[in-house]
Amino acid sequence: MKNNILEVSAIKDGTVIDHIPAGNLFKVISILRLEEIKETITFGTNFQSKKLGKKAIIKLSNVFFKDSDINRISLVAPEAKLNIIKDYKVVEKKIVEVPDEIQGIIKCVNPKCITNHEKIITKFSLVDKKKIQLRCHFCEKITDPSLIEKI
Amino acid sequence: MKNKSLVSITDYTKGEYLSILDTAAEFEKNSYQDLLKGKVVATLFFEPSTRTRLSFESAVNRLGGRVIGFSDANTSSVTKGETLYDTIKVVSNFAELIIMRHPLEGSARYASELSKVPIVNAGDGANQHPTQTLLDLYSIRKTQGTLDNLKICMVGDLKYGRTVHSLLMALSQFGANFYFISPDELKMPKEYKMHLDSLNLHYQESKDINENILDADIIYMTRVQKERFSDPIEYERTKNAYVLKGEMLSGCKNTMRVLHPLPRVNEIDQEVDSGPFAYYFEQTENGVYVRQAIISIILGLK
Ligand SMILES: [Zn+2]
Numbered sequence: 001m002k003n004n005i006l007e008v009s010a011i012k013d014g015t016v017i018d019h020i021p022a023g024n025l026f027k028v029i030s031i032l033r034l035e036e037i038k039e040t041i042t043f044g045t046n047f048q049s050k051k052l053g054k055k056a057i058i059k060l061s062n063v064f065f066k067d068s069d070i071n072r073i074s075l076v077a078p079e080a081k082l083n084i085i086k087d088y089k090v091v092e093k094k095i096v097e098v099p100d101e102i103q104g105i106i107k108c109v110n111p112k113c114i115t116n117h118e119k120i121i122t123k124f125s126l127v128d129k130k131k132i133q134l135r136c137h138f139c140e141k142i143t144d145p146s147l148i149e150k151i
Numbered sequence: 152m153k154n155k156s157l158v159s160i161t162d163y164t165k166g167e168y169l170s171i172l173d174t175a176a177e178f179e180k181n182s183y184q185d186l187l188k189g190k191v192v193a194t195l196f197f198e199p200s201t202r203t204r205l206s207f208e209s210a211v212n213r214l215g216g217r218v219i220g221f222s223d224a225n226t227s228s229v230t231k232g233e234t235l236y237d238t239i240k241v242v243s244n245f246a247e248l249i250i251m252r253h254p255l256e257g258s259a260r261y262a263s264e265l266s267k268v269p270i271v272n273a274g275d276g277a278n279q280h281p282t283q284t285l286l287d288l289y290s291i292r293k294t295q296g297t298l299d300n301l302k303i304c305m306v307g308d309l310k311y312g313r314t315v316h317s318l319l320m321a322l323s324q325f326g327a328n329f330y331f332i333s334p335d336e337l338k339m340p341k342e343y344k345m346h347l348d349s350l351n352l353h354y355q356e357s358k359d360i361n362e363n364i365l366d367a368d369i370i371y372m373t374r375v376q377k378e379r380f381s382d383p384i385e386y387e388r389t390k391n392a393y394v395l396k397g398e399m400l401s402g403c404k405n406t407m408r409v410l411h412p413l414p415r416v417n418e419i420d421q422e423v424d425s426g427p428f429a430y431y432f433e434q435t436e437n438g439v440y441v442r443q444a445i446i447s448i449i450l451g452l453k
Binding site: 108110112113114115117118119120136137138139140141142 | 278
C-alpha cells in the first residue's frame, strides 16, 4: 500500500498543476475547460499546505498547455506551479504569470456594462498586477479580485 | 484622427485635443461651410438628450450634411428587442458617421468595434462623454488664453459626475492645480486622485465652497442630485451648501469664469447669469464649433 496515491496518479507524460488554493479547484477546472479533455485526469484537494492552508493538485496525462492558456488561471490560483512530465520525469517547472489582458473567463462587475446585456466576449486589462485589478475594456470600470465572478 | 472613432477622452492625445480646438476656433469664425455636402450622418439616441442631440445636429447642418436617426429608443426597433449589434451593423451601411448616445456603459466602445464607419460617443451611461470634455477644454482655453497650469475648482457631485472625471483626465496633461469641493458622500474617487499623484499634480479637497474659489481660474459647477444620497436628510442638509451665489464671487479673479455642463437645477443662482463670470451659455455655443471640428476631422475633411 505504500505510495498508493502517488502510484495511482503518477503520469508518464503530461502536466501536474500544484499549489491551487483548495477553494478554487473547480474554478481552475472550468477556466481550463478540463471537462472537454478526453485524457486521464486525476485531482485531489484539501491537502495540507504551509503556504495556502489547503491546496489542490491536478494531474493531466498527455496534456500540455500553452502559456497563454495556463496563465488564465493566475486570477484564481496565482501561486500555482506546473511540472511538465516526460517519461515519468519532471523536465520543466513553470509558474503562472498574470497576463496583461484577459479575454472571456470573467464577468464585468458593472451591471450597467454592455457586456452584461449583449452577447459579448469580455475583455479586461490589468491595471495592478499585485492586487489583480482589472479594467473592463468596454465600460472602463475596475473589477476587484474579490468580486471576480466566472462567466 | 481620420476614421478614428471618438469613444473615450483618453483615445486622443494632447496634440490631438489641441488640433481639434484649433479647428473649432476656425469654425467659430466661419461656422457655415459646406464640407459635408451630400453626406449623411446618423444620430442614434437610445436615450433622450435633447441638448446634446440638437448641438450635434446643428453642427452637421452647418456643415451642409444630412442627419438620419432617432431621438429616443421608443421610436426605434430597439423596443422590438433588436440588439445594439444589429442596429449598428445595419446603420453603418446608411451613414458615413454614427453619433451615438446609449444608457449602457461601454456601448460606444462595442459599437466602434462593430461599425464600418467611425463612432462618436455622445454619452454611454455614466462612463464617457468626450465631446463635452473637448468643449469644456475649448471654453477654458478661450477664456483663459491657455490650458497650462490653471487653478480649476470643481464643485458639487464629484463622485458620479462623469464630466468632471473626463475633464480632470484631460487637464491633467496640462499641469493643472485642482480644488475639489463636495460633500463627503460625493468626493472625487480615489482612482482619479491616484492619477494626479502619479503625475505629481497638486489637489486639495474641501467641503466649503467659500474657502477656495478666490484664486480659481475656472469654477466648474455640477448638479448635486437627490438620488445620489443614501440619506435624504443628508441631502436636504447639503443641497444648499453647493449653490453658487452672486455675492460669493466678489473678490474672485477678473478673468475667472464659471462653467457648467448644463442642465442646471438650482446650483447656480440666476443672479450669476448677468454678472461678468457666467460662461455656461457661451459654453453651449462653443459645443457646436467643437462638434463641427470633431466631425470634419474624423471624416478627413479638415
Ligand atoms: Zn464592463
